[in-house]
Amino acid sequence: EAGVVQSPRYKxxxxxxxxxxxxxxxxxxxxxxxxxxxxxQGPELLIRxxxxxxxDDSQLPKDRFSAERLKGVDSTLKIQxxxxxxxxxxxxxxxTRQGAVxxxxxxxxxxVV
Amino acid sequence: AQSVTQLDSQVPVFEEAPVELRCNxxxxxxxxxxxxxxxxxxxxxxxxxxxxxSTLVKGINGFEAEFNKSQTSFHLRKPSVHISDTAEYFxxxxxxxNEKLTFGTGTRLTIIP
Numbered sequence: 188e189a190g191v192v193q194s195p196r197y198k199x200x201x202x203x204x205x206x207x208x209x210x211x212x213x214x215x216x217x218x219x220x221x222x223x224x225x226x227x228q229g230p231e232l233l234i235r236x237x238x239x240x241x242x243d244d245s246q247l248p249k250d251r252f253s254a255e256r257l258k259g260v261d262s263t264l265k266i267q268x269x270x271x272x273x274x275x276x277x278x279x280x281x282x283t284r285q286g287a288v289x290x291x292x293x294x295x296x297x298x299v300v
Numbered sequence: 301a302q303s304v305t306q307l308d309s310q311v312p313v314f315e316e317a318p319v320e321l322r323c324n325x326x327x328x329x330x331x332x333x334x335x336x337x338x339x340x341x342x343x344x345x346x347x348x349x350x351x352x353x354s355t356l357v358k359g360i361n362g363f364e365a366e367f368n369k370s371q372t373s374f375h376l377r378k379p380s381v382h383i384s385d386t387a388e389y390f391x392x393x394x395x396x397x398n399e400k401l402t403f404g405t406g407t408r409l410t411i412i413p
Contacts, residue, residue, distance in 0.1 A: 191343075218399060229304075229390050229403030230344070243400060278343060282399065288334070289401060291343040 189213070191292035193279050199298045205267035208295045212260070212281030219256060220289060221264050222278040230278055236262065269299045302327040302393050306404035313381050314412045321376040321407045323365075323391030333374040334392040334401070335365055344390065350374065361385070386411045 192211040200206050212219050217238050222230035233252070235243040238259035247254065251270070256262040266273055276296050280289040305324045313319045325331060332351050336344040348359025355367040365376045374391060391404045 193343075220399075220401075227405070229392075229405050230401075231403070232400055235400065280344075287399075288346055288349055289399070290346070291336075293341075293343040296341075 191279055191281055191290055193277075193292035193295055195295055196293060197296050197298075199300060200269055202271055202299050203268040205265065206269050206297060207263055207265045208277050208279075208297075210262045210264070210279030210292060212262075212279070213290055216281035216283050216290075217259070218282045218284070218287075218289075219262050220280040220282075221254060221262070222280065222291075224276040224278055224294070226275070233264070266297075269297075271299050273297060274299045302331065302395055302402050304391050304393050304402055304404035306391055306407050308407050309405065310408045310410065312410045312412055315383060316380050318379050319377065319381050319385075319409065321389050321391075321409065323374045323376065323404060325372055325374065325391070325393045327372075327393060327395055330396045332394045332396060333365075333367060334394075335359065335363070335374070335376050336390045336392060336403075337361075338388045338390065338406075340387075347376070347389075381409075381411050383411050383413065385409060 219236040221233040224230040234247045236256045254264045276294040278294045280291045282289045303326045334349045335347040338344050348357050350357050350367045358364045363378050388406045390406045392401045394401050
């Protein structure tokens, strides 16, 4: 069974440029999460989807960040424009149901220069 | 609100020695508890979980953890570590009925040959 797939693995962009990350969850997983992991820190939730509905986006900086999961399967996280402080690892995870275990992808390491 | 405290940011241990990584949590409601491991440039991999039942849970790679409700702790242990256990270890908590995972800041385990 394929795990959570994220792309790209690494991305380097100049500040003020846009960037997008893609995530394909494990087949059959209705819940999808995007987490932000700063260097030396634990992951922090940005947004959680139940199917195509964003049920928790309270930590998403909506002035520059956006996310979508149009068909309730794969998801895209976008930053526009990127700032130096956005340099971090962006992790995607998925789970089957309420309270179930979240499985993580390998992450996208973003460097903004 | 829930929170996780990992008191030790770094733990050096000699190979084949036992190790304990400490985790304390706070929550006003019943919780699920998790330990994840992150190898360099990788995503998070689930080591073990406590959802209900026996307070002693066994995970992969010879790790185990014990849920102590009175102490609000979920310490991770391994009787004999190997070089391959060198990684970052994250404790996480979610509230029953809410899938949002809250992570600690991580403990870097370094195995000394």
